[in-house]
């Protein structure tokens with residue numbers, strides 16, 4: 001019993017403890033609920049206050065809330081379980097109480113029974129026994145009941161133990177939940193801290209916002225004050241304005257009245273004007289009528305003027321023709337200007353050629369210097385960029401064909417590098433027949449014509465190609481080759497009927513670029529080459545200048561180029577210059593100087609062109625001259641022999657008398673002419689060797705010397721310095737000629753050299769024949785003297801010069817020309 005009671009007490013104690021735990025759990029739960037409420041509230045607050053709370057925090061809080069809810073549910077469940085256990089425990093307690101009461105009752109009964117027994121003992125022994133037995137039985141029954149109660153107690157105990165175990169497990173759960181709660185509490189604490197930090201931040205932010213708001217508020221208040229002031233001001237102004245507008249309205253109303261009155265007046269005026277306009281219209285119609293009549297009269301007048309203009313144009317064309325004819329007669333160098341087209345990659349906008357006229361007018365202007373204005377030039381012809389090779393050739397064809405009639409023709413292209421000289425003279429690289437330049441077309445044309453005339457005239461065409469490189473003349477057909485070259489076509493024609501011959505030469509010259517060395521910025525060999533080119537072109541310029549000034553001295557000898565072109569520039573040849581122009585504005589300066597040079601060239605008068613035709617007489621002269629030179633050779637040989645014999649005689653007869661010695665001395669001193677004859681040939685050959693490379697000119701030179709050496713009357717020519725090289729040779733020829741003459745007479749007079757007397761006789765005869773023929777021919781061909789400085793001899797110097805240089809074609813020219821092909 002005591003044990004049971006103790007157990008009961010223990011159980012009650014345990015239950016109390018459980019109750020405490022439950023209470024504390026409940027308390028915690030309440031706290032948690034409070035916390036949750038607070039958290040949720042705070043969260044709500046934070047959500048409301050701070051819209052910038054991160055979604056992560058929100059997620060964590062939501063998760064924690066959910067966990068908290070789960071945790072609450074579990075606690076609720078445990079609470080229910082605990083309530084059930086409590087009710088079970090209370091039932092057990094109640095049962096135990098009732099059992100206890102029963103036991104107490106039984107114990108009381110037992111005590112009563114014991115007292116009764118004792119009483120009974122005292123009362124009756126038999127009865128006592130029976131009673132004892134019954135009591136014993138009752139005790140046994142009581143014992144069995146106690147055993148039963150014990151069993152029940154055992155069962156209760158086991159159930160209680162189970163309940164305790166369950167409670168223990170629940171306690172563990174509670175402990176775990178408590179630990180979770182602690183964790184949650186720490187999380188909540190952390191969150192609270194964060195919340196507090198956020199709150200602080202928020203507070204700071206809100207403080208800032210508040211200060212800002214207060215500032216803004218202040219500003220707004222200030223503005224409101226300002227606006228209020230402005231409003232007041234505007235109200236004031238409005239009032240003023242209203243007052244002013246009132247006065248203005250009054251003014252305008254008054255004005256309106258005045259205007260209405262004015263409009264009324266104007267309407268009246270308009271009506272008057274309408275009436276006037278009607279009368280004007282009538283007048284205008286009348287005027288129109290009159291004008292139409294006048295216009296009809298003017299149309300008729302215009303017709304007359306148009307006719308006059310047409311006639312004027314015709315007269316202009318006629319003038320141009322006449323001008324060309326005059327130029328032809330004067331022998332002006334023809335100048336054709338050709339403007340090349342813009343090449344791919346060049347800017348067609350930067351064109352320096354402003355205008356190209358039909359009659360050879362050209363206006364050059366620099367678009368970058370508009371102020372300067374255009375520069376006008378006039379040439380025989382200006383070919384624009386679209387002119388084809390064929391069109392160019394068609395224009396110069398008659399000139400080229402005149403070579404077949406015995407004229408010397410020179411066509412040369414002048415201009416800066418890249419201006420199209422080679423294109424005009426040769427054509428482009430790998431040219432098609434359509435693109436052929438002057439060279440190919442000229443040769444082709446000359447061959448075709450000579451073929452067509454073969455029944456009447458036989459032509460012998462020889463071609464020579466030379467190049468002047470660094471003042472050296474190279475025969476290009478003999479070997480080597482070059483892009484830039486001096487082509488010469490020699491044409492010798494013989495009339496099959498009359499036997500008359502003609503000799504013409506066509507020089508086609510592609511000059512080097514005319515730009516200045518200092519602008520080309522080259523060095524070394526290229527500089528040397530450029531300097532030579534410049535020297536040649538400068539020499540050409542000097543020759544042109546001298547010719548245009550009609551100077552007595554023309555410096556042909558200053559360069560190989562001018563020597564080569566001497567017969568074309570100074571002789572009675574037909575000369576044409578292509579002045580090539582690059583239209584690009586970057587070449588403006590070069591173009592300008594090129595055109596100025598060309599203008600000067602066009603002013604050069606070479607004299608009337610002469611054909612190199614040889615009649616029978618000239619042919620005789622040529623033959624006689626050939627004989628003469630042969631005889632001269634024979635005489636000089638004989639002279640040498642005589643001299644040798646004399647020397648031999650002097651050395652072997654030292655013992656001869658003084659008379660004999662005097663005679664020998666007299667003989668030797670009276671033979672300078674013989675020495676001079678040797679000089680003649682040496683002068684001739686010297687001249688020839690000097691210009692061996694250019695045989696044409698040198699041949700003429702030696703020939704001139706030869707001619708003059710046998711003609712004492714030609715002494716005047718020796719003074720003519722205008723022909724440079726010719727005059728040099730003439731001088732030599734002149735002196736030697738005089739000497740030759742005296743030597744011839746001395747030889748004839750002395751008659752000592754019997755072996756050569758026959759030859760000398762023939763020589764004398766030949767000389768007199770040549771003199772006669774030459775004088776006759778020359779008087780027929782004599783040109784007008786070019787310069788008054790040139791002595792005008794009784795024997796015509798110009799004629800002789802002409803005869804020697806032009807009238808009679810060079811004896812070795814053909815041979816040199818033939819040297820090429």
Ligand SMILES: Nc1ncnc2c1ncn2[C@@H]1O[C@H](COP(=O)(O)OP(=O)(O)OP(=O)(O)O)[C@@H](O)[C@H]1O
Pocket residue numbers: 339340341343385415416417418419420421422423424428511512513580
């Ligand atoms: N009338 C033209 N039509 C078409 N192309 C042209 C014409 N004239 C020149 N050209 C072209 O312009 C370029 C330069 O011409 P070209 O070589 O004939 O000049 P150049 O004066 O001979 O130069 P350089 O002095 O350097 O030899 C070439 O490509 C040539 O084909």
